[in-house]
Amino acid sequence: MDGQADERRTTRAGGVDRVLVCNPASGSGDHAEEIRARALEREFDVRETETAGDARRLAREAAADGASLVAVAGGDGTVNEVVHGLVDADALEAVDVAVIPTGTANLFARQLGIDDVDRGFDLLDQGRRRRIDVGFADDRPFVNTCLAGISAEANTSTPGELKRRLGPLAYVLTTLRLLPEYDGIPLRVTLEPGVPESETWRGDALLVLIGNAFRLPSVRRRDRPSTEDGLLEVTILEERPDPETLEEGRLSRLLEGDLTPVTRLEVSSLSIEGLEEEPVTFSLDGELVSATALEIDVRERCLSLYVESTTDAGELS
CATH class of the missing domain: 3.40.50.10330 (Probable inorganic polyphosphate/atp-NAD kinase; domain 1)
Incomplete structure (x- = not known):
């Protein structure tokens, strides 16, 4: 043995x-x-x-x-x-x-x-355990984020040594380095596909961020933690911001759409389709997937996870 x-x-x-x-x-x-x-x-x-x-x-x-x-x-x-x-x-x-x-x-x-x-x-x-949501892109799960655009490119371009030395800051530095050269990818994003009069966004996206556990700063107050609300946060950065908008202290204004067009919504499902022949690179929790289209949804409270103690309904004994 x-x-x-x-x-x-x-x-x-x-x-x-x-x-x-x-x-x-x-x-x-x-x-x-x-x-x-x-x-x-x-x-x-x-x-x-x-x-x-x-x-x-x-x-x-x-x-x-x-x-x-x-x-x-x-x-x-x-x-x-x-x-x-x-x-x-x-x-x-x-x-x-x-x-x-x-x-x-x-x-x-x-x-x-x-x-x-x-x-x-x-x-x-x-x-102590809690039941949290899990996102699915077709049949592939993601617990934190599904990304397309410049953030997915940054995942592939950030050197391993830089990640080891700087941690999360390495991805930020790579994103800023790529931004001036990045033209975006033509996409069609349909929110709540199959629902009558569902909303569709179409254009060249610099960034599409679909957050399950991860959420960008927001003024919205939540009744439940984002990991248990049955919703995905969709952020689409539509145009390249001016370099000065990336200065410290202005990120929140950028994300709220004050400085460049940003679409931010919360949905339970969406679809993303590339509008060119080449497949789109997506990053699911850092794992890269190439696809011409993805159907994305969330399964509410399907994963039991050891986390901080809480008195919310999602807590298990």
């Missing part, structure tokens, strides 16, 4: 109850030993990825093995793969998920107040 198999903690013959999927190459790439030790203390079966797609496969196998909890140590892309694996296994609503942020930006974890590895394990120990 190999070393990894020796470390497994089983709850019944042929099955495991708690699995941790670890991407040892995420972020600075120096966390694997610590993650493994802390996970084994909590009786997790630790399974490490070696290449792209492994986290999806390991999550699918964990569900098939009978796991009731799958923790994921990695960045946004690894979290996306784990959720995708649970979708593959038709186990999204049956398996709890915990996030141990070890990636470069960890945007999804930060949206949920999980700032570091210690906080991720603390939340596991507290045992």
Whole structure:
């Protein structure tokens, strides 16, 4: 029996109850030993990825093995793969998920107040879970964002070393560097397709941001957290802003449409269609997908996730 198999903690013959999927190459790439030790203390079966797609496969196998909890140590892309694996296994609503942020930006974890590895394990120990929404682009899940336009381009163009040194700031710097040269992509965006008199936007978009957990600054007050409202926030940046609009302190005015045309709406479904022959590059939680069109919707409160304690209705014991 190999070393990894020796470390497994089983709850019944042929099955495991708690699995941790670890991407040892995420972020600075120096966390694997610590993650493994802390996970084994909590009786997790630790399974490490070696290449792209492994986290999806390991999550699918964990569900098939009978796991009731799958923790994921990695960045946004690894979290996306784990959720995708649970979708593959038709186990999204049956398996709890915990996030141990070890990636470069960890945007999804930060949206949920999980700032570091210690906080991720603390939340596991507290045992508090919430059911959150998951977005779907065709059959592909995303928990944080679906992007098209310049932000998707920035995901492909940001050097790994820059991400390691600067974290989320690396994506911002790359976006600003690309902006003067970026002409946008011709798109048709239909909001609530299939609904009579549904609204359609058509034009050259510099940026399309569809947020599930992630939302841009807004004056709107929410009755429920954005991760549980059954809605996606759609932001379309229609024209290149003047460079001075990107100065510190003016971003909120830009996003509210005061300085350049911006469309901001909240919907439960939409479709995006490229108006040229070449497929459009989309980024789903940082994972790149090429498609000529996508049908996008949200499944409300379908994922049970370990997060901060709360008294809202979405909390599970």
